[in-house]
Amino acid sequence: MKIITNNQYTLKYEEEKKGRLDNFISEQVTDISRSQIQKFIKDGEVLVNDSVIKKTGFKVSNGDVVTFTVPAEKPIEAVPENIPIxxxxxxxxxxxxxxxxxxxxxxxxxxxxxxxxxxxxxxxxxxxxxxxxxxxxxxxxxxxxxxxxxxxxxxxxxxxxxxxxxxxxxxxxxxxxxxxxxxxxxxxxxxxxxxxxxxxxxxxxxxxxxxxxxxxxxxxxxxxxxxxxxxxxxxxxxxxxxxxxxxxxxxxxxxxxxxxxxxxxxxxxxxxxxxxxxxxxxxxxxxxxxxxxxxxxxxxxxxx
CATH class of the missing domain: 3.30.2350.10 (Pseudouridine synthase)
Structure with missing residues (x-):
């Protein structure tokens, strides 16, 4: 199961065999890089069954619900900087x-x-x-x-x-x-x-x-x-x-x-x-x- 509302993701693990948290999210959310996902986990942005998990190798079990919100990207605009060229x-x-x-x-x-x-x-x-x-x-x-x-x-x-x-x-x-x-x-x-x-x-x-x-x-x-x-x-x-x-x-x-x-x-x-x-x-x-x-x-x- 995968539900996306605005920038919030809700994923349900539906496998009998346990799996790594970062691997599971990477397989479900292909438009976010694995390194970004690992950073979200380490920063405490990912919850498993409403509990914060900070270990990328945490094992999720059948029925576990994983939720996280992707921070909105700040608009990029070039500004002058005093850098020698x-x-x-x-x-x-x-x-x-x-x-x-x-x-x-x-x-x-x-x-x-x-x-x-x-x-x-x-x-x-x-x-x-x-x-x-x-x-x-x-x-x-x-x-x-x-x-x-x-x-x-x-x-x-x-x-x-x-x-x-x-x-x-x-x-x-x-x-x-x-x-x-x-x-x-x-x-x-x-x-x-x-x-x-x-x-x-x-x-x-x-x-x-x-x-x-x-x-x-x-x-x-x-x-x-x-x-x-x-x-x-x-x-x-x-x-x-x-x-x-x-x-x-x-x-x-x-x-x-x-x-x-x-x-x-x-x-x-x-x-x-x-x-x-x-x-x-x-x-x-x-x-x-x-x-x-x-x-x-x-x-x-x-x-x-």
Whole structure:
């Protein structure tokens, strides 16, 4: 039995064999993550037969009634924060910033502040009606470093988004990946979509969105390689999933890579070069920034 009234859940355990409380709730309520459910239990938000239970491994029995209320989510809105950022270029229409590894691009559930957007709003004026992603036309992952273009007004936003759609801009990355390559360069054309087994991941799926990545080996080491990548499309986790797909996962990648990998602060992936047509002047603009110190230090160790 499952009854949902507003944000309140009432579940009845109807199995002869006892089961774990957190497992039972996860099976019944699939739109809430297991980690969130465990937090609700530990915070005393879950009742079994009207008694508060704080043990995730508590055994529920046949006929037990489990109740809990999911707290209403607070509305997310980006607010200016005095966070230092590396502005590579800026004029009245666009900004180019070098995002550090470990910084989320825009506010979202779990990351309501401390993002690149919060920093940009403090340092510059962005005219955009989007309250959560003002100025954002493309993203890179939290633990990926490198260049992002920011639109400061509607003219710039429409132009930059059109260039992304038409694939006329330039986005090149460098990465340290696992394994030895037989070929020096190649093209990965494999559709991406949400993984059917793990909703935190993306995967190669037949009915996914078209995704194309070009790669070229720059240096080959004993068990790793330094490669250059160019995005033709920009899907979520595209490079990371594509490199795993061809047997060369990005080193340090906690989601798509092996456990035995290079020590760092996440994946060794850096958005090194960015090029686009200026929305107002139509001039071609191109920017390059070198990877962070941990990336270059690791490269030097591999060379040594």
């Amino acid at each position: 590396d502005v590579v270029y800026e004029d009245e229409d666009v900004m180019v910033v070098n995002k550090p590894q470990g910084m989320v691009v825009h506010p979202a559930a779990g990351h309501p502040d401390g993002t690149l957007v919060n920093a940009i709003l403090y340092h510059s004026k962005i005219n955009d009606d989007d309250l959560i992603r003002p100025g954002i036309v493309h993203r890179i992952d939290k633990d990926t470093s490198g260049l992002l273009m920011i639109a400061k007004n509607n003219l710039a936003k429409q132009s930059l988004m059109h260039q992304l759609k038409e694939k006329t801009n330039l986005r090149e990355y460098v990465a340290i990946v696992h394994g030895n390559f037989k070929e020096r360069k190649g093209i990965i054309d494999a559709p991406l979509g949400r993984s059917k087994s793990d909703r935190k991941k993306q995967a190669i799926v037949d009915d996914g969105r078209k995704a194309i990545t070009h790669f070229e080996v720059i240096e080959q080491f004993e068990d790793y390689a330094l490669i250059k990548l160019r995005l033709e499309t920009g899907r979520t986790h595209q490079i990371r999933v594509h490199m795993q797909y061809i047997g060369h996962p990005v080193a340090g990648d906690p989601l798509y890579g092996p456990k035995n990998t290079l020590n760092g602060h996440g994946q060794f992936l850096h958005a090194k070069t960015l090029g686009f047509e200026h929305p107002r002047t139509k001039e071609w603009m191109e920017f390059t920034v070198e990877p962070p110190k941990i990336f270059t230090d690791t490269l030097n160790k591999l060379r040594g």
